[in-house]
Amino acid sequence: MTTAAAAFPPPTICRSTRGISSVVPTAKGRLAASRLGSWGDAEQLPGSRWLSAQGQQVRITALSCASAGNCAAGGLAGSEAFVANEKDGTWGSPAKVPGLDRLNLRYDAAITSVSCAAPGDCSAGGYYSASPGYATGSPMGPDFGQAFVVDEHNGVWGDAEAVPGLVRLNVGGYADITSVSCAAPGDCSAGGFYGSARTRDAMGAGPTEAFLVDEVDGTWDEAEEVLHMGALNRGGRAEVTSLSCGAIGYCSAGGHFNDGERQRGFVISEDQGAWQGAQLVPGLARLNPGGPATVSSVSCSAERYCAAGGYFVAGSGRALGFVVTEVKGHWGDAQPVKESASLTGQRYTFITLVSCPSSGNCGAAGYYGAKTMRALVVDERNGVWGAAQEIPHWPWLDAGGYVSIYALSCASAGNCAAGGLYVDGTAARKQEAFVVDETDGTWNRAEEVPNTARLNSFGLGATTSVSCAPNGGCTAAGYYADSSDQLHAFVTAYKSHFASKLVRNRRDDPKLLALMSKIRSDPARAKGRPRGTKGGGA
Numbered sequence: 001m002t003t004a005a006a007a008f009p010p011p012t013i014c015r016s017t018r019g020i021s022s023v024v025p026t027a028k029g030r031l032a033a034s035r036l037g038s039w040g041d042a043e044q045l046p047g048s049r050w051l052s053a054q055g056q057q058v059r060i061t062a063l064s065c066a067s068a069g070n071c072a073a074g075g076l077a078g079s080e081a082f083v084a085n086e087k088d089g090t091w092g093s094p095a096k097v098p099g100l101d102r103l104n105l106r107y108d109a110a111i112t113s114v115s116c117a118a119p120g121d122c123s124a125g126g127y128y129s130a131s132p133g134y135a136t137g138s139p140m141g142p143d144f145g146q147a148f149v150v151d152e153h154n155g156v157w158g159d160a161e162a163v164p165g166l167v168r169l170n171v172g173g174y175a176d177i178t179s180v181s182c183a184a185p186g187d188c189s190a191g192g193f194y195g196s197a198r199t200r201d202a203m204g205a206g207p208t209e210a211f212l213v214d215e216v217d218g219t220w221d222e223a224e225e226v227l228h229m230g231a232l233n234r235g236g237r238a239e240v241t242s243l244s245c246g247a248i249g250y251c252s253a254g255g256h257f258n259d260g261e262r263q264r265g266f267v268i269s270e271d272q273g274a275w276q277g278a279q280l281v282p283g284l285a286r287l288n289p290g291g292p293a294t295v296s297s298v299s300c301s302a303e304r305y306c307a308a309g310g311y312f313v314a315g316s317g318r319a320l321g322f323v324v325t326e327v328k329g330h331w332g333d334a335q336p337v338k339e340s341a342s343l344t345g346q347r348y349t350f351i352t353l354v355s356c357p358s359s360g361n362c363g364a365a366g367y368y369g370a371k372t373m374r375a376l377v378v379d380e381r382n383g384v385w386g387a388a389q390e391i392p393h394w395p396w397l398d399a400g401g402y403v404s405i406y407a408l409s410c411a412s413a414g415n416c417a418a419g420g421l422y423v424d425g426t427a428a429r430k431q432e433a434f435v436v437d438e439t440d441g442t443w444n445r446a447e448e449v450p451n452t453a454r455l456n457s458f459g460l461g462a463t464t465s466v467s468c469a470p471n472g473g474c475t476a477a478g479y480y481a482d483s484s485d486q487l488h489a490f491v492t493a494y495k496s497h498f499a500s501k502l503v504r505n506r507r508d509d510p511k512l513l514a515l516m517s518k519i520r521s522d523p524a525r526a527k528g529r530p531r532g533t534k535g536g537g538a
Contacts, residue, residue, distance in 0.1 A: 004242070004297045004353040004365075004408045037495045039435055039476070041451035045084060045489040047093025051077040057487040060084075060477040062114040062124065063407075063465035068473020070119035072152065073465070074111025074126070075489060081109040081126055083150070083157055086475070087119070091491060097124075097150055099159025104128035108145075113180040113190070120155035121185035123215065125163075125177030125192070145174040147192055149213075149220055153185070163190075163213055165222030170194040172206045179243040181251060181300075186218035189251045189270065191226075191240030207236030210255055212243075212268075212275055226253075226268060228277035234260035242308070246300030249273035252326060254281075254295030254308045263292035265310050267324070267331055281308070281324055283333030288312035293322075297354040297364075304329040305359040307380065309337075309351035309366070321351035321366055323378075323385055327359075337378055338387040343368055349376070349388070353408040353418070356380075357470075361413035363438070364388075365405045372401035375420060375436075377443055381413060391418075391436050393446040399425025403434075403446075407466040411474070414441035417494065419449070419463025419476050430459025433478050435466070437494070449476065449492055456480035460487070468494070 051058045056078035065071035069089035075082060077094070081104075084094035100109055109128035116122035129145050146167065150160040166175055172195015182188035193208040210233075213223040229238050235258025245251035251270040256263050257278075268278040284293055291313030300306035306326040312334075313319050321337040337351060347370040356362035360383035367373050368390075378388040397403060400423030410416035417437040424430045433456070436446035452461055458481035468474035474494035479487050 004299060004355045039447070039450055039494050040492050042433070042449045042455060042480075042490040042492040043451070044455070045073075045094060045477075045491055046091045047084075048077075048489055051082070051094065056080075058489045059464070059479045059487055060489045060491075061464060062111055063467050063475060063477045064114045064116040064122060065467040065469050065473070065475050066116040066119045066121070068469045068471050069493075070116075070469075071467060071475050072114050072116050072122040072124070073477055073489075073491070074114045074124050076110035079108045080104070081111045081128070083111065083124065083152075085120075085152075085155065086491075087155065089493075094489075095157070097160050098157050099150070099161070100128060100148065103130055103146070103148060103160060103162060109148075112177055115180045115182040115188060117182040117185045117188075120152065122152040123149065123180055123182050123188045123190075125149045125180045125190050127176040145176070146170065147175040147177045147194070149177065149180075149190060149215070151186070151215075151218065153218070161220070163223050164220050165213075165224070166194060166211065169196075169209070169211065169223065169225060172197050172208070174206070178239065178241055179253070181243050181245040183245040183248045183251070186215060187248045188215040189213070189243055189245055189253075190215075191243040191253050191255070193239040196236060208238055209233060209236075210238040210240045210257065210278075212240065212253065214273070216273075224275075226278050227275055228279075229257060232259060232264070232266070232278060233257040237263065241294065241296055242298040244298045244300040244306060246305060247303035250300070250303030252298050252300055252306040252308070254298045254310070256294035262290065263294060265293040265295040265312070267295060267298070267308060267326070269304075269306075269326065269329060269331075271304070271329060279331070281310075281322075281334050282331050283324070283335070284312055284322070287320075287322065287334060287336065288314055290315065291317075296350075296352045299354045299356040299362060300326075301356040301359050301361075305356075307354050307356050307362045307364075309354040309364045311350045311366075319348040319350060321349045321388070323351060323354070323364060323380070325380075325383070335385070337364070338385065340387045340389045342390050343376065343388055351378075353405065355408050355410040355416060357410045357412045357415075363408060363410040363416040365408045365418050367404050372398075373404055374398060375403045375405045375418075375446075377405075377418065377438070379414065379438075379441065381441070389443070391446050392443055393436075396425065397422050397434065397446055400429055406462060406464050407476075409466045409468045409474075411468040411470050415439060417466050417468060417474060417476075419466045419478065421462035424459075428459055430456070431461055432456060432459070433461040433463045433480065433490075435463055435476055435492075435494075449478070449490070451492075452480055452490065455482070455488070455490065457483040458485045460485070
C-alpha cells in the first residue's frame with residue numbers, strides 16, 4: 001500500500017472479491033452500489049475536544065496506516081503540531097508532538113507528512129518557528145523557520161528534533177519537510193526545502209534549495225543538498241515535493257527547480273543507500289519547450305520500481321499532466337496522460353497524486369478544467385497507462401463547479417480510494433468532504449463522507465488524507481467547520497464485509513505460513529541500508 005497526499009489544504013481502497021454487491025444509503029439521501037463494504041460515519045477525532053475547547057482550528061494533514069485499524073495521524077491545532085494514534089481500531093487522544101515546545105518558541109508548527117512501516121513504528125516531519133540563538137544557534141531573527149523529524153517506536157512517540165545539519169544549510173531562515181517515507185521501522189528518508197539566502201522578495205519569498213535526509217537504524221543522518229542541484233537551480237527555487245521508498249536504501253524523489261528562465265521538473269533515485277544526482281525528467285524538455293513543469297508525486301512499490309506524475313505547459317500554453325516510470329533503476333521518458341473523450345480539449349490537466357501498490361500497477365489522480373475544476377483518475381495496469389477519466393459522481397457533486405482530490409491510496413492493482421472536497425450548488429457555496437473508491441479497476445461514484453452533512457454546518461470541509469492497509473481496512477481523515485466556524489478534525493473507516501474472512505484465511509493458510517517463514521530466514525533479505533554511503537553517486 002502506498003499513500004499520496006497533495007499539498008494542504010488542498011496532498012485507497014481495499015482488496016476485493018468479485019460478484020458481491022449491495023445497496024447502501026449515501027449522503028443526501030441517494031443510493032449507491034456498495035463496493036464490498038461501506039464508509040462509516042465520520043466522527044470528530046476522539047479526544048480532540050480539549051484542542052477545540054481552546055479555540056484552536058484543528059486539522060489533520062497527514063495519515064498513514066501500517067495495518068487495518070493501526071494508523072498514525074498528524075496535523076496542527078492552531079499553531080501547534082500534534083500526533084494521534086489508532087490501535088486495534090480505537091483512536092487515542094491527540095497529543096502535542098513531544099519535545100517540540102523546546103524548539104517551537106514562536107508557536108507556529110505543523111506535521112506535514114507521516115509514514116508508518118509497522119503498527120506503532122512511524123516517523124513524521126514538519127516545520128516549526130524558533131527564536132534566534134535558541135536550540136538552533138541561528139542568527140536569523142524571530143521568524144526563523146526550521147524543519148523537524150520525530151519517531152514513534154513501539155507505540156510511543158519520542159522527542160522531536162531539528163533535522164540534523166539543516167541549520168548549517170538553512171541560512172534563509174525557512175525550511176520544511178514535504179515528504180517522509182519509511183521502508184522499515186527506523187529506516188526512513190525525508191525531503192523538502194530550505195532557504196539558501198536571506199534576501200526575500202515583496203511577497204516574503206526567498207531562494208530555496210532542495211534537501212534529502214536519511215534515517216538509518218533509528219538515527220537521522222545530516223541533511224544534504226540534493227546532489228547536482230546547485231548547478232541546476234540557477235533561479236533559486238528548488239524543492240523536493242514527494243519521496244517514496246520501495247525498500248531499505250532504495251528510494252526515489254521528485255520536485256522542481258528554476259534554471260534561471262523557468263521551472264523544471266526533476267527526479268532522483270537512491271541505490272543501496274546512496275543518493276544519485278538529480279536529473280531532468282527524461283523526455284519532458286521535448287514535451288514543453290520553454291514552459292514550466294514540476295513533479296508533484298512519486299510512489300515506489302519495490303526497489304528500483306517507481307512512478308511519478310506532474311504537469312508541464314506545452315508550447316500552446318495548455319497545461320498537461322504527465323506520468324513517468326522507473327524500471328530497474330532507469331527512468332523512462334515522460335508521457336502525457338491520455339485523455340478520455342470527456343477530457344479531450346480541456347485547457348488544463350494536472351496530475352497531483354500517484355500511488356503504486358505493485359510494479360507496473362499504479363493509480364494517479366488530479367484535476368482538469370479552465371473556468372471550472374473537475375477531479376480525474378487514471379490507472380496503470382501491467383505497465384500500460386490507460387486514459388484519464390473524470391471521477392464518476394452524482395450530479396449534485398459538481399453543481400458548484402469545483403471538485404478536487406487531495407489524497408489517493410491504492411491497496412492493490414485496481415483497488416484504490418481518494419478523497420477531497422467539492423463546492424455545492426447553493427448560494428452559500430459550501431465546501432464538503434467526499435470519498436471515492438475503485439474496485440477491480442472500476443471507479444465507483446464519489447459520495448459525501450457520511451455524517452459530515454451534519455457535522456459541517458458552516459460548510460468548510462475536506463478529506464485531506466486516505467490510507468488503506470492490504471488486508472482490507474481503510475481510513476480517511478480531514479476537517480469540518482461547525483456552526484461557529486470552528487475547524488475540527490474527523491476520521492472515518494471503510495469496512496469491507498469480507499476483510500476478516502480474508503485475513504483469517506491468509507493467517508491460517510499453511511502454505512503461506514511456510515513461505516513467510518522461508519522469507520524471514522533468508523539472510524539475503526536481511527540486509528540493511530549501508531552506513532556512510534549517503535550523498536554519493538554519479
